[in-house]
Amino acid sequence: QLQLVESGGGLVQPGGSLRLSCTASGDTLDLYAIAWFRQAPGKEREGVATISRAGSFTNYAASVKGRFTISRDNAKNIAYLQMNRLEPEDTAVYFCAADFEGSALLRASVYDHWGQGTGVTVSS
Numbered sequence: 654q655l656q657l658v659e660s661g662g663g664l665v666q667p668g669g670s671l672r673l674s675c676t677a678s679g680d681t682l683d684l685y686a687i688a689w690f691r692q693a694p695g696k697e698r699e700g701v702a703t704i705s706r707a708g709s710f711t712n713y714a715a716s717v718k719g720r721f722t723i724s725r726d727n728a729k730n731i732a733y734l735q736m737n738r739l740e741p742e743d744t745a746v747y748f749c750a751a752d753f754e755g756s757a758l759l760r761a762s763v764y765d766h767w768g769q770g771t772g773v774t775v776s777s
Contacts, residue, residue: 655680655766657749662771665739673734673771675749683707683727686757688764689734691745691773700759701747702734710757716742739775746770 661673675687688703702713702723711723720739725732732749750764 655682655685655751657751657766657768659747659749659768659771662747662773664774664776666777667740667775669739669775670735670737671739671773673736673747673749673773675732675734675768677730677732677751681727682725682730682732682751685751685753685766686755687723687725687732688750688752688757688759689723689732690748690750690761690764691743692748692770693745696745698748698761699745700761703757703759704732705757706755712757712759714759736773739773741775744773744775746772 656679658676689701690698692698704711704723708725722735748770749768751766752764756763
């Protein structure tokens with residue numbers, strides 16, 4: 654059974670950067686498409702970025718395009734979300750998710766494995 658653990662969250666000033674990691678265990682990550690979602694207080698969960706099994710396809714929400722980069726290292730069983738030029742609106746709990754069907758869609762319903770989340774706060 655695939656398990657996902659996020660790390661790398663924290664407090665950062667506006668304009669700063671963070672890199673989130675999603676470490677997988679229990680299965681090989683290259684069997685899954687991976688996505689990052691986020692949920693801010695009082696808001697619905699939002700798809701942020703997704704990457705296909707081999708990493709050849711990526712997709713981003715309009716709100717983060719050009720600032721965030723999703724990547725993966727299948728040999729290490731880790732996926733990443735590099736977040737640059739962070740804004741207060743990026744404050745949320747960030748979750749990684751895995752889809753065995755490999756759809757790489759930014760839709761939460763297709764993902765059947767989820768991590769516990771890591772908090773990101775962007776504030777001065």
